[in-house]
Amino acid sequence: MNSETALEVRELVKHFKQVKAVNGLSFDVKTGTCFGLFGPNGAGKSTTIEMCEGLLTPTSGSIRYRGEPLGPRYRERVGIQFQSTALQDHLTVIENLRFFSALYPVRRSLDELIALCRLEDFLDRDSRKLSGGQRQRLLLAIALVNDPELLFLDEPTTGLDPQARRNFWDLVRDIKAAGRTIVLTTHYMEEAYLLCDEIVIVDAGQIIARGVPSQLLAEHFNDSVLEVPAAEAPKLAGSTLVGTPKGDTLEIQTPDVNAAVAALLAAGVSLAQLRIRPRTLEDLFIELTGRGLRE
Amino acid sequence: MKASLRRIAAAAWARSLEFVRDRSSLGWNLVFPILMVIGLAFVFSGPGQPLFKVAVIAPAEAKLDASLHPFLDTPQVQFYREDSRDAALPKVQRHRIDLLIDFTAAPPAYWVNEQSPKGALLERLIAGSGGAALHREVTTGKSIRYVDWVAPGVLGMNMMFACLFGIGYVIVRYRKNGYLKRLNATPLRAFEFLLAQLLSRLALILVVNVLVFGACRLLLGLRMEGSYLDLLVVVTLGAFSMIAMGLVVSARLASEELAGGILNVISTPMMVVCGVFFSMDGAPRALQIAADFFPLTHLLNAARAIMLDGTGLAQLGYPLGMMALMSAVFLGLGAVLFKWRQD
Numbered sequence: 001m002n003s004e005t006a007l008e009v010r011e012l013v014k015h016f017k018q019v020k021a022v023n024g025l026s027f028d029v030k031t032g033t034c035f036g037l038f039g040p041n042g043a044g045k046s047t048t049i050e051m052c053e054g055l056l057t058p059t060s061g062s063i064r065y066r067g068e069p070l071g072p073r074y075r076e077r078v079g080i081q082f083q084s085t086a087l088q089d090h091l092t093v094i095e096n097l098r099f100f101s102a103l104y105p106v107r108r109s110l111d112e113l114i115a116l117c118r119l120e121d122f123l124d125r126d127s128r129k130l131s132g133g134q135r136q137r138l139l140l141a142i143a144l145v146n147d148p149e150l151l152f153l154d155e156p157t158t159g160l161d162p163q164a165r166r167n168f169w170d171l172v173r174d175i176k177a178a179g180r181t182i183v184l185t186t187h188y189m190e191e192a193y194l195l196c197d198e199i200v201i202v203d204a205g206q207i208i209a210r211g212v213p214s215q216l217l218a219e220h221f222n223d224s225v226l227e228v229p230a231a232e233a234p235k236l237a238g239s240t241l242v243g244t245p246k247g248d249t250l251e252i253q254t255p256d257v258n259a260a261v262a263a264l265l266a267a268g269v270s271l272a273q274l275r276i277r278p279r280t281l282e283d284l285f286i287e288l289t290g291r292g293l294r295e
Numbered sequence: 296m297k298a299s300l301r302r303i304a305a306a307a308w309a310r311s312l313e314f315v316r317d318r319s320s321l322g323w324n325l326v327f328p329i330l331m332v333i334g335l336a337f338v339f340s341g342p343g344q345p346l347f348k349v350a351v352i353a354p355a356e357a358k359l360d361a362s363l364h365p366f367l368d369t370p371q372v373q374f375y376r377e378d379s380r381d382a383a384l385p386k387v388q389r390h391r392i393d394l395l396i397d398f399t400a401a402p403p404a405y406w407v408n409e410q411s412p413k414g415a416l417l418e419r420l421i422a423g424s425g426g427a428a429l430h431r432e433v434t435t436g437k438s439i440r441y442v443d444w445v446a447p448g449v450l451g452m453n454m455m456f457a458c459l460f461g462i463g464y465v466i467v468r469y470r471k472n473g474y475l476k477r478l479n480a481t482p483l484r485a486f487e488f489l490l491a492q493l494l495s496r497l498a499l500i501l502v503v504n505v506l507v508f509g510a511c512r513l514l515l516g517l518r519m520e521g522s523y524l525d526l527l528v529v530v531t532l533g534a535f536s537m538i539a540m541g542l543v544v545s546a547r548l549a550s551e552e553l554a555g556g557i558l559n560v561i562s563t564p565m566m567v568v569c570g571v572f573f574s575m576d577g578a579p580r581a582l583q584i585a586a587d588f589f590p591l592t593h594l595l596n597a598a599r600a601i602m603l604d605g606t607g608l609a610q611l612g613y614p615l616g617m618m619a620l621m622s623a624v625f626l627g628l629g630a631v632l633f634k635w636r637q638d
Contacts, residue, residue: 055480080480086472088309090316095309102305103481105298 005066006031006150006181007052012061014047014205021047023205024061034172034182036196036213038189038281044205045185046083049154052183053080065150076105079148081139083155087127093138094123097145104146117141117171133164140171151175153184157191169195189281201285208288213281220287221279226252226260232269239267302483306491307498310465314499328453328507329514335449335572336442336515347372347413348577350383352397363398366424372417375577380406388436389603391444391574393417396429404430410438439603443518446511447598448571451533454504455565455591458537459544459558462496466545467554470637479635486630493538493626500534501527520605526598528608532615533594536622540590542629549637565591593617 007029014022022044029035037045050056052063054070063070065077087096097114101107114120117137122130127138136156143151153172157165165188172195176182186192192199193213201209201216209216227249236243236250241263243250254260257276264271286292315321351359351367351374359376361368377383377395386392387406393413395406405421407414421429469475478488511517519526544561548554568575568582569591575583586592593614600606600614608615 053480055476075480076482082473082477082480084473085477086469086474087477088313088474090313091309095312099305099309100481103302103483105482 004031005029007035007183008062008064008067009048009052010062012048012051012063013059014044014051014056015059020205022051022058025200025202025205025207026061027200027207027210029181029183030198031181032176032179033197034176034184034195036192036199037183037185037202038187038192038196038199039202039285040187043202045187045202046154047205048202049152049183049185053078053152055080076146077149079143079146079151081136081143081151081153081156083158085139087138089128091127092124093119093127093130096127096138097141100142101145106146108145108147110145113141113144116144116174118167131164132160133167136160136164136168137171140168144175148180150181150183153182155185155187157186157188165191189285192281199281201281201288203285203289209284217279217281217284220284223253223255223279224257225277225279225283226254226257226264227275227277228252228264228269228271229273235267235269236264239263241267298482299484299487303487303491303494306478306483306488307495310492310495311499314495324457324503325506328450328504329510331453332442332446332449332511333514335445347394347417348392349374349394349396349417350377350386350392350576351375352377352380352383352395352399354399357398364396364424364429365426366396366421369420369424372420373577377576384434385436385604386576387411387414388434390436390438392576400430402430403427404432406432406434409433409435439518442515443603444574444599445572446515446517447602448595450504450507450511451569451591451595451598452566452571453507454500454530454534454594455537455562457500457503458496458534459541459562460555461500462492462538462541463545463554463558464551466492466542467548467551470545470635471549471551473636475635485633485635489542489626489630489633493535493542496538497531497534500538501531504530504534517602519602521601521607525608525611526601529594529597529601529611529615529618532618532622533590533597536590536618536625537594539622539625539629543625543632546629546632547634565589568592570595587617590618590621 005028009028010026012022012025013020025048027035037048039045047056051058054074065074091099094110097110101110114123117140119137119141122134127135130138140156143153156172157168160168169191172182172184176195184191184195196213198211199213199216200207211219228243230245230248230250233243233245233250241252241254241260243252252260261271261274264274282292349372353359353363353376357363359367359374367374380395380397383392383395384406387395387408390408390411393411394417397404397406405418407418418431466475512519540561541558544557545554548557564585568578568586569589570586571591575586597611597614600611
């Protein structure tokens with residue numbers, strides 16, 4: 001551990017009766033970075049993050065914040081956004097903010113917070129009447145009322161439409177730019193890839209890979225993926241290209257995109273619906289586990 | 296300390312806003328008890344209960360039947376045992392019972408209220424029963440209308456429901472929907488949260504009941520012999536103890552159905568044995584002992600003593616002490632058992 005480590009997690013284990021939800025996780029979160037726990041639903045991400053938040057007691061293992069075990073004042077210094085949170089009925093956005101703000105000894109100016117999370121347009125609205133994106137922004141603002149050094153976001157964009165998700169990512173980038181440390185769980189590969197400086201891929205309570213997302217992909221893959229409609233598959237019979245069918249599309253992995261496209265043209269495959277994409281974290285997950293993120 | 300008070304105040308304020316803005320349930324809390332008191336006043340405005348009620352003081356080994364005195368064989372009269380004349384005589388004076396017979400007095404005597412027509416009738420029955428003559432003692436006192444007696448009962452019962460369900464359901468709902476889990480992630484401590492819920496509920500119940508009491512007094516001319524301040528003290532302590540009781544029930548549950556069932560199991564016997572609608576004088580001893588364990592019994596005894604007899608707080612040490620003791624026990628138990636999240 002060095003002075004830059006915010007959170008140090010060692011051999012973390014959590015058992016619920018017969019279920020081993022988390023099975024010996026170790027990782028470090030560096031100060032000022034965004035750290036991602038990436039994996040499918042049920043992988044143990046939320047259990048892990050709740051232990052890091054100090055809300056669940058580990059069965060065994062240790063968690064240290066800035067070199068110290070999580071003490072009683074830890075809650076004053078961290079901000080938490082749960083996967084889903086109910087708020088009190090009949091309270092407006094501003095009343096919710098004032099309430100949560102009053103619970104902390106150190107408080108951030110609410111005006112600043114409102115501007116940061118873009119809440120201006122619905123401050124006096126009953127929190128039950130917010131859209132999904134507005135609600136997540138309010139919950140983020142609540143997680144930030146104490147100006148935390150460390151922010152936990154548990155699946156923050158689950159259930160949001162793509163536009164709201166992108167807006168939320170912008171907010172997270174702003175927070176990161178302000179020097180905060182963020183720990184995030186997600187099962188969206190794009191979210192992990194775009195926001196996280198470092199990720200661990202978790203499956204069945206264990207870490208199966210770790211690193212910087214772009215480097216992780218570079219380490220495991222040196223190719224790209226060409227996608228053509230599955231109906232074109234018979235035309236490739238005599239070609240050197242090998243495709244894997246995936247639903248309505250045929251995926252062709254190749255290290256040399258130019259040569260592959262030439263081969264497709266030579267085989268008479270229509271390029272009208274061709275898609276070329278780089279390898280993703282989901283591909284990596286499939287490579288490592290032999291199954292998809294949502295299986 | 297200051298931070299703790301700020302947290303309690305913030306949580307109590309947030310909860311109060313939630314309650315006050317829930318217009319339908321607020322309206323119900325105000326209107327229902329008034330309607331209930333008026334309804335009961337209407338139903339019981341007739342000549343009263345047909346049965347005669349007579350208290351008997353007799354040696355422990357004696358049976359309350361014809362062997363003691365032929366009058367005790369009168370089928371239309373309910374005879375029940377009292378231990379002391381001091382306790383029984385005020386009931387004759389207030390027309391709660393129609394006659395008192397003391398076989399341990401020398402000579403054996405009966406006490407009758409000269410302002411009670413039923414008492415006069417019973418005197419004739421004694422004379423005509425053919426038993427040994429009983430010495431006649433006279434006492435006086437104005438009759439208390441049933442509505443004066445039942446109104447504190449109904450308001451107290453209603454307050455009990457508001458206390459138990461008001462706090463119980465809300466905390467269970469908060470736990471079920473994960474709001475408690477969110478609060479647990481803040482520096483708010485369990486006892487601060489519970490105290491905030493309790494204070495918010497207490498303040499709202501007091502405000503609602505002052506309004507309801509005022510309305511009943513205006514509409515029905517309820518009797519009020521004692522001090523309003525004393526009544527407020529008694530009601531505050533009574534409500535506090537019943538809210539604390541609700542905290543114990545809601546300490547761990549995460550199912551509103553289960554909480555509702557348990558709260559019904561607690562509130563139904565309270566409604567029956569605490570003397571809401573009818574006096575528990577003459578009820579089996581076991582029921583009276585059971586009633587002693589419920590805060591509502593002590594609230595009603597103290598409130599009726601103040602309202603009907605003008606008793607001061609100094610003479611209400613027992614009910615006040617019991618309510619204070621129950622408050623402390625329930626609050627402690629509620630805080631120890633409390634869990635933020637469902638397992």
